[in-house]
Amino acid sequence: MTQDIVILAAGKGSRMKSAFSKVLHKVGGKAMVRRVLTTASTLPESKLHLVVGHQGEQVEANCQDFSANIVWQDNPQGTGDALRRVAPYLQADGATLTLYGDVPLIRASTLAKMTALSTPNTLVLLTIALDNPTGYGRIVRDAQGKVTAIVEQKDASPSQLAITEVNTGILLAPNNHLQTWLAALTNNNAQGEYYLTDVIAMAARDGVDIVTVNPDNAAEVAGVNDRVQLAALERELQHQQAIHLMQNGATLLDPSRIDVRGELTTGHDVVIDVNCVFEGKVVLGNGVEIGPNCHLKDCIIGDNTVIKSHTLIDDSQVGESCDIGPFARLRPGTQLSNKAKIGNFVETKKARIGEGSKVNHLSYIGDTDMGANVNVGAGTITCNYDGVNKHLTQVADNVFIGSNTSLVAPVQIAEGATIAAGSTITKQVGEKQLAFARARQTNKDNWPRPVKK
Structure with missing residues (x-):
C-alpha cells in the first residue's frame, strides 16, 4: 500500500x-x-x-x-x-x-x-x-x-x-x-x-x-520533553553506536567515552582512545590508531595511520601510514600522501603534502603544494595571505627548509633546494640551490638595557 x-x-x-x-x-x-x-x-x-x-x-x-x-x-x-x-x-x-x-x-x-x-x-x-x-x-x-x-x-x-x-x-x-x-x-x-x-x-x-x-x-x-531526557537519549544513541563499532572490529578503550555525531566507518583493528568526537562523515582505514581527545570531522584516514592526542582534523584526506600530532590541526583542504608526518602544534590548510614529507613542529603550512621527502623545520610558515587574496607556495621534492623560515607566497622552491634557517624567502629558489635571506648582524658594545619605569 x-x-x-x-x-x-x-x-x-x-x-x-x-x-x-x-x-x-x-x-x-x-x-x-x-x-x-x-x-x-x-x-x-x-x-x-x-x-x-x-x-x-x-x-x-x-x-x-x-x-x-x-x-x-x-x-x-x-x-x-x-x-x-x-x-x-x-x-x-x-x-x-x-x-x-x-x-x-x-x-x-x-x-x-x-x-x-x-x-x-x-x-x-x-x-x-x-x-x-x-x-x-x-x-x-x-x-x-x-x-x-x-x-x-x-x-x-x-x-x-x-x-x-x-x-x-x-x-x-x-x-x-x-x-x-x-x-x-x-x-x-x-x-x-x-x-x-x-x-x-x-x-x-x-x-x-x-x-x-x-x-x-x-x-x-522514548520522547523528549526536557534537557534531562535529551541527554539520556544522547547517551543511549552513543551506546548503540559504540556497540556497532566494536561488533565491526574496532577497539574502544572506553565505550562510554566516544561521541559519534554523524557517520563513522571503521576498518578492522582500529583503536580509538577516550573522549574522541567524530562529526559528519568519517572513514577510518584498517589499523588506524587514534589517541585521546581527538576531533575528526568529514575526513578519510588511510590504513595504519597514527593520530596522536588532541589532534583536530576537518575536511581532509590522510594517506596510509601517516603520523599526526599530538596537538596538530588539519584544516579543510589538507591532503597528506602516504607516510607523511605532521607533528605537534602544526597547522595545515588547503595543503597537499607529498609522500614521506615531514612538518614536525610549530609550523603553519597553508595554500601549499609540497612534494615528496620534504623536511620542514620548526617555526616555518607560509605567508599565503596578502590582506586581500590567498597565494600558492610550491615546494618540490627533496627540499630542506630550515627552522624559522617564512615563505612569502607566491613562491616556488625547486627540487633539492635548501633554505637556511631564519630566512624570509620572497623569490624563486632553483634546483639544489642554497637560499639564505638574513639581515646582517650588528653587535654594539656597552648597550644599556631598558629599565622598568
Whole structure:
C-alpha cells in the first residue's frame, strides 16, 4: 500500500526552556526531527507530511531539503487535531503512519514490521510494556486479547492504570477508515483535546483488525520533553553506536567515552582512545590508531595511520601510514600522501603534502603544494595571505627548509633546494640551490638595557 507519513512537530516544548523549537535540538549531532524524517524517508512509496506550529518557520527552514508537505497547526488541540489538519492531503487508497518529531530513535526496521501488516482493513499499533507506565495511554484488551481501546492516563480508571502495556503514539491506519474516524473525533475528555488514540475504539467498533507490534527497546519510542531526557537519549544513541563499532572490529578503550555525531566507518583493528568526537562523515582505514581527545570531522584516514592526542582534523584526506600530532590541526583542504608526518602544534590548510614529507613542529603550512621527502623545520610558515587574496607556495621534492623560515607566497622552491634557517624567502629558489635571506648582524658594545619605569 502507498503510505502517507505524518510527523508531528508542532509542540511548544516549554520545558526545554529554549529560544528555538524543541524538535530542532540535536541527538547525535542531528536535529531530532531530521532524524525522524531521515528514517521515514527510507520507507518505500511514502509521502511525507510535517505538521508544524510553535516556531514552525524554524522547523520548516531546517527541513526543507526533505520536500515534505508542510501543514500548519495553529492553536494546537491534540494529536487528533493535527491529523485532521493533514486529512485533506491524504491519499484515498493508502495508509497513514503517524510519527513524532521528538521521538528520534525510532528504527526503520520497526516501521517496516508495521507496514508489512498493513491492509485496507487493518490498523497497526506500536505498543510496549513498561515497568512504570505512568503518563502513558493504556492498551485495553478484551477477554480474547484483542485491542479495544486506548485510555489516556488522566481518563483511566484504577484498574486501567494497572495495565503495563502502553501506547507509543505511533500507529498505521488505513485512510479509507481514518478519514471517517478523524471527522468523528470529539474533545470530551479531561484535557479538552482531540485524541488520535480515540480512533482505536472506533476501529474496534467498525470491525477493523487491530494488530500490535513491539519495538526492540524502550529507547526507540522514548520522547523528549526536557534537557534531562535529551541527554539520556544522547547517551543511549552513543551506546548503540559504540556497540556497532566494536561488533565491526574496532577497539574502544572506553565505550562510554566516544561521541559519534554523524557517520563513522571503521576498518578492522582500529583503536580509538577516550573522549574522541567524530562529526559528519568519517572513514577510518584498517589499523588506524587514534589517541585521546581527538576531533575528526568529514575526513578519510588511510590504513595504519597514527593520530596522536588532541589532534583536530576537518575536511581532509590522510594517506596510509601517516603520523599526526599530538596537538596538530588539519584544516579543510589538507591532503597528506602516504607516510607523511605532521607533528605537534602544526597547522595545515588547503595543503597537499607529498609522500614521506615531514612538518614536525610549530609550523603553519597553508595554500601549499609540497612534494615528496620534504623536511620542514620548526617555526616555518607560509605567508599565503596578502590582506586581500590567498597565494600558492610550491615546494618540490627533496627540499630542506630550515627552522624559522617564512615563505612569502607566491613562491616556488625547486627540487633539492635548501633554505637556511631564519630566512624570509620572497623569490624563486632553483634546483639544489642554497637560499639564505638574513639581515646582517650588528653587535654594539656597552648597550644599556631598558629599565622598568
